[in-house]
Amino acid sequence: MFGNLSPHYRPLTPQSVGDYVRSRSELSAIFQPGDDIQAVEVGDGNLNLVFKVWATADPKRTVVLKQALPYVRLVGDSWPLPPDRARIEAQALEIHARFAPQHTPKVYFYDPDMYLIAMQNLTEHIIMRKGMIQGIKYPHFAEHIGLFMARTLGNTSDLVLDYRAKKLEVARFINPELCKITEDLVFTEPYRYTDRNPFHKEIEPQVLALQADEMLRVEVAAMKEKFMTQAQALLHGDLHTGSIMINQSETIVIDPEFAFYGPMAFDVGAVIANLLLSYASHEVRSADPDKRADFRKYLTDSIIQLWQVFEREFQPIWNQVDPINMPKGYQQHYMLNILQDAAGMAACKMMRRVIGLAGVEDIRGIENVDDRSIAASLALNIAQTLIMNRHFFITIEELVEAATACRPTYPWR
């Protein structure tokens, strides 16, 4: 794997960034040759270096550089990871820009020698997860993300692409190492004993009960199989609220390095999962019951709305397909499968975020251990309900109703 590392690859440092950006003609409209350049490394992900870079004389002249490391940063060089994923990310961003430019960061260039993407610095946006933890509502989020998913997923599927183009895209986006992370961390490790499951001790009884539930593990295996075999559309592949930069008017989806051809339901489920994780965390995040109820209503309304928008924005694609070959009843079958599978995928993402590696800040960040355990317990119960009952959901409202009917099991009685 490392035999293919570009000979020109060198990880940038805040010190070396200046020379690098001044050397790139693609940035000549932003930085001039004599500019004094400042940079700070801000990557809070696990796989990459991320630099915010600006001209000292004018901080508005700024870019972000994202450079792939050849290993998983959280674990160190014991877990190698091919930096070619930066090529996948750059190509996925290109496709996102084609179908949903308003929700995609501007990319200045991709440097294949450095496995580096230079892109727009989103100075007006924050990471959505941070806003959600603070209880900030984003009134356009559901509309934006529903559209983003319908356009990027629908237009990369067999419904739109020519038979040959689609199959060549499947090959171009073969992404084994990043898929393997998901296969392990989302679909395998949370459901068994391993020392890579750093859930907090207080919820251990519920985790052990969940891991002992064979029926649940059968359903998880079925979702894993779909993840590994269903080459339906080009997924973002990691569409959680940490991959979304947001403010009150704009929603920008970043970081598609996990992109590959997989089941649409995996992206849809990721968004639903993260809204429901926030929902579970807000069981305890506010002492004021009205405020709590209000924010949670916003979250569940967002889930309903994003699905409605997804369906609405998918409709033009259905209007183009051949009604003999893909009759009306098939459309219903297809969309229903996405909904039901999204419930299953959301469940796996939620369980993983509570039990497994890379837990979610919304819940793991709750300081009071009882509160944290209540939120974690509720999240697990919602997840189990969604995956075990997914075949009964005919509408998004039924999915949300099933989720909101759940209660935490903690404290144990």
Added chain:
Amino acid sequence: MFGNLSPHYRPLTPQSVGDYVRSRSELSAIFQPGDDIQAVEVGDGNLNLVFKVWATADPKRTVVLKQALPYVRLVGDSWPLPPDRARIEAQALEIHARFAPQHTPKVYFYDPDMYLIAMQNLTEHIIMRKGMIQGIKYPHFAEHIGLFMARTLGNTSDLVLDYRAKKLEVARFINPELCKITEDLVFTEPYRYTDRNPFHKEIEPQVLALQADEMLRVEVAAMKEKFMTQAQALLHGDLHTGSIMINQSETIVIDPEFAFYGPMAFDVGAVIANLLLSYASHEVRSADPDKRADFRKYLTDSIIQLWQVFEREFQPIWNQVDPINMPKGYQQHYMLNILQDAAGMAACKMMRRVIGLAGVEDIRGIENVDDRSIAASLALNIAQTLIMNRHFFITIEELVEAATACRPTYPWR
């Protein structure tokens, strides 16, 4: 597409074959430099030249050369087809030889300049379809084909292959043009009006009723989607009884040029479809009711047995997989999905062989028009029953029972 044609490519003729085989060192154990060589072109397929080649002095010194043409032979050069499919076939044969050598022809070499495979001349075998039309029983067929499918499908799936190896195999076996033939001829054209549906006029009322059945078209679209998206295992891709060379003791599977990563059920369904097409044809093929019943019992017993063997030979694979990640209940779910989808795939293959291009000799070869219409009508009724009821089949016996309960609609009452 033709820009990539090898500059050394030239279609062989019976006259040029001698020089070609004498020039290949891989055949030096078979042919000597001074040998007088004879060859006859025997391709009755639509896509290739096939030469039987032998030394005049000793006809037992013999090989078969299969050379891809850059167009569909049946249609001519108006339907171009990349000869790279010969590479796919050679690589698939290599994998078949690894997992089921006793059912795979010996390959001497693949010539990438000529898109040509040199392989064993199976002089002791006949094409299975021809034997079945004559009512010849092959007592080991079910055992052989069940094992062949279990070994070749199971061992190329995620159940066995490493995550990376599997995904690289998916890319290596991307086979757009050949898949497109199946997408069109099996899953699209039979269910609509097109002048490429040369069914015989007498069964037109039943064909029109079938094409007008939207519920059926929804199910066909669902099977087509699986064919196009479910990258589960390396399929043979065209596993009909014309791709099987057989005698009373041996079963050899040839012609995997349609190989790609698809749903296992497509191969399983292809075999079932061809046994059921034979079953339908033997409704009228013998005047003697006992002989007829006896052969049809052999056919339905074969279907039951090949599935039992498939399950039995798959078991060692299940015994190797991790019981936490893939619990016992998942195995049942997985095998049941193959069975039910095989019913749906078999149905599409049957309908295509009655209605569409490349009809099946078993039925189209029946001279008496009433007899032919009865067999065709029965085949269509079996197909509709299988695809519409597939979710109810829990066992192979239930599938066979549903098929054998069908009757021809012709003559119209």
